[in-house]
Amino acid sequence: MITFSKQQLKIPQLQRPVYLVTAGQSKFDRAFPDKRTEELCIDAFTMAAHLLDMSPAELKKYIHTCYYGHFADHFGDQLLGESVIHDRLGLDPLGNVGVKTGGATGGSTLWEGLKAVASGYSDCVLVMGWERMDEVPTDEGNFLISCAADKDWEAPLGHIYTGYYAVMAQRYWQIFGKSEDSFRRTLAEISVKHHGYARFNPFAQSPMKITVEDVLKSPVVAYPLRALDCCLMSVGAACTILCDEDTALKLTKNSKNKPLRIWVAAGSHTLRPADRRDMDIPLLPNETADQYKDLGKRFPGGDRYPGFTGFLAARMAAYYGYGMAGIADPMEDLDVIELHDAFTISDVQTYEDIGLRPYGYGRDYVESGDCYHINPHTGKPGKLPSNLSGGLIGCMHSVGATGIMQTFEIATHLWNRWEEFHGDEMLWKKFDRKKPKDWTNLQVVGAKRGMAISHAGVGSHVTSTILMDPDHLIKKDA
Amino acid sequence: MSTYGHVFVKNNQYKLKGAFHHLTPNTPIRNADDDWKLLGVTNPRDMTYIHSYGGEAVFFESLSKGKLLATRCDNTGCDSKGTIYIPFRIHCPDCLGKNRAIDLTDVAKKTARIHTFMVCERSGAFNMLDKPIKFINIEFDGVATILMSYLSLGEPAFGMKVVPIFKTSGPTFTILDLSWVPEGTKKEQLPEGFSF
Ligand SMILES: [Zn+2]
Secondary structure (H helix, E strand, C coil): CCCCCCCCCCCCCCCCCCCCEEEECCEECCCCCCCCCHHHHHHHHHHHHHHHCCCCCHHHHHCCCCECCCCCCHHHCCCCCCHHHHHHCCCCCCEEEEECCCCCHHHHHHHHHHHHHCCCCCCCEEEEEEEECCCCCCCHHHHHCCCCCCCCCCCCCCCCHHHHHHHHHHHHHHHHCCHHHHHHHHHHHHHHHHHHHHHHCCCCCCCCCCCHHHHHHEEEECEEHHHHHCCCCCCCEEEEEEEEEEHHHCCCCCCCCCEEEEEEEEEHHHHHHCCCCCCCCCCCCCCHHHHCCCCCHHCCCCCCCCCCCCCHHHHHHHHHHHHHHHCCCCHHHHCCCECCCCCCHHHHHHHHCCCCCCCCCEEEEEECCCCCCCCCCCCCCCCCCCCCCCHHHHHHHHHHHHHHHHHHHHHHHCCHHHHHHHHHHHHHCCCCCCCCCCCCCCCCCCCEEEEEEECCCCEEEEEEEEEEEEECCCCCCC | CCCEEEEEECCCCCEEEEEEEEECCEEEEEECCCEEEEEEEEECCEEEECCCCHHHHHHHHHHHCCCEEECCCCCCCCCCCCEEEEHHHHHHHHCCCCCEEEEHHHHHHCCEEEEEEEEEEECCCCCCCCCCCEEEEHHHCCCCCEEEEEEECCCCCCEEEEEEEEECCCCCHHHHHEEEEECCCCHHHHHEECCC
């Protein structure tokens, strides 16, 4: 049984408020045979500068330190790739550091940048992430991804990460999903939703108009997961600029971007699920211990926490993040979220870990229609729309950039600029993509607060990035 | 002529024999849609790593002798005293004292059951297992953790009782030397090289 000390459960404290003022991203695709990584990073940075109505050279003058998220050196076959990008962006001799936490790399990079500003070390930082996953064929790519599992105890078992992951999905599927066809259809609905929203995102790699039946007929990868339940393998870059209040006001003087308050928190758990030990469920502000007393009765086999069904790292990232930002109930306090939908089933598991629904009832977030831009049952706006970017299933999973792409998406809603960055004909043309005739504006009307969850593999690292309009804070002294 | 790279240790130094890499030339990548202009090159590479198991070496050696080792913290001052770990942990995650290696073979034979599983149709490059791979995660009585491995015979199910088998003939000295079969499997049915 694992227990936590009071010191370990302390709510993190920033020394001063931190603001996100702009963000940018490249096109995302499976391969870029004609572009080097630095070209994609420069695309992202240039966009971030333009959103502030500044030239890249002007914006660079404000940057004091740089935080680079780039997970898999061996994919890009370049150690110290951060240094290459830093030089190509013309940011020498500023201090910079590379951050690597698997799928959570983007979120962790934001975490590092945030702390630099909050501590006063820097007034303005660049947070940039990318991944190059097209330098090897898919089989070898799967091998390289499997290197993120324990190399002696797991990776030799097939060199296929999906296998190490999917055992957890299987357990969730049988215990909490009760192996029901209806639950399998709910999972498929998530894929339909994310590929569908990707249709309205010019940056997105996998726009598809599909049905639940299409998902259920797609090839089995690891039962019950099928090809269309899985995230993409991508190339691309995303960045954002974080700063203190004074710099935020200066940088946004000529811009439609309002500085947004930002908090980032992180949690972790064993690299090998095999090493997980039992513990009591750490509670979020909207939960009580009583509600989980009979969990094992309601879901036989579901009483072992976190077992193979919960992501403790996500729970802790939410615990610290909600505490910092004053969130009491994420369903009530947030307006829009981006979740790390590596697989449809992990999307559902995360709903529970971050308290959108109690453990055991994640599926209801989809089935109620709350997760949609427009709730299909009521025709009214969804209570808390998720993954309007298309997420990892529909938009991209260019690992080091993913958590930053999600944050870009949330920010565009809070700035009320989503339509501008997703509907612009010029952008569709530039990316050589066709804007669909039924293109729909997915701006969440009146969005003031949002969150992005960045998640590594079997749950070794998870971050929560919370953004708020500073005129709509929950906790005045946050 | 090339031979596989081999390594042994003498006087605490690695001694290397054979070829640790093989040369393959680069080739250009050209654009078929644009007059075969140059876009890049291939970078072939084939290397052999030299990896130490350190304090876990005894675990992998034991597999080849038909024994499954776990570890236990026996530190009287530790809150987790008596906790048994497999995967084998050299040190206790709580007190960081050195754990004691214990023989878990009998416990595994009597109490191992499938906690969860996955039948995986795909593999990555360099996979040595037959497909589909039947991943299983195994619970044991009195053990705090849930071991990941693979089932060699039968179809996995929740709660199914399984027994360990070991590649005692021609061992690879990797985790692949440990596999599992349903309780009641006959000796003659075991895959080549494996024994109970
Ligand atoms: Zn101990």
